[in-house]
Amino acid sequence: MSATGPLDDLNALRRELRGLVHDQLQLAGLELRLAAHSLMTMIAAAVCIGALLVVAWLALMGAAGLGLIGMGLEPAMVLLVLAALTLALAGLLRALIRRRSRDLGLPASLRALRPPAAGIRNGETP
Template identity: 45%
Template sequence: MDPNASTRTEESAGQSATHAEPSDDIGILADIQLLWEDLQGLSHDRFRLAALETRRAGQSLTTMLAAAVMLGLLLSAAWLGLMAAGVQWLIEHDLQASSAILLAVAGNLLLALILFGVIRRRSRYLQFPATQHSLKPVSKDYAVKDLV
């Protein structure tokens, strides 16, 4: 056995390992390239899905607003019909027509005033008062009083 043979074998193994590294690098780069393309494809699909859902949401909102306007008109007509029936009933029970109409108008104005009060009381919650209070910094005097 030649003692140089083992070093030659080690050298050839080292050379073949060196030659294997570039092919491994090429394989890794190809894998990275494929992953990058997959990521781009997935992100494109997600953006397309978001765009389609946004379009659908816009169409739904438009339909809902149109239905709400129609509903408001129908409810207004029904309310006017109820007011006319009430006025007619008052007239039939020996109340003058002008007095019956004024009574219906006063009732409508009273209901409008009550609803305005409800809206005004509830509007302060639109400003997130508890959240604003929790975000304010604690003053030094207040913090010292709590510690003492």
């Protein structure tokens, strides 16, 4: 059994601390990459929602115009159905934005940096 001196213990502690800091920085970097990807997805989805809403508006106006001109509901009904489908697609993209927005808060980094609960710190089980 070899005895380690205080200097060896200090060096081991320094290496462990360096490894811990490296792991935390790596986690933060990965989460920042995920957050950036999520933000870009949200921006792209928002642009798509804007375009789809313009198309829906045009379809609704076209349907109203055709309805007023012809009073034969077939062409207007087709445009109304297309407008409804467009609005449904915009709703799906909105749901995508809401789901991806959870990644922007860096949840794993915050959990890793949060101090443990009092019972766990003392070796007790919660």
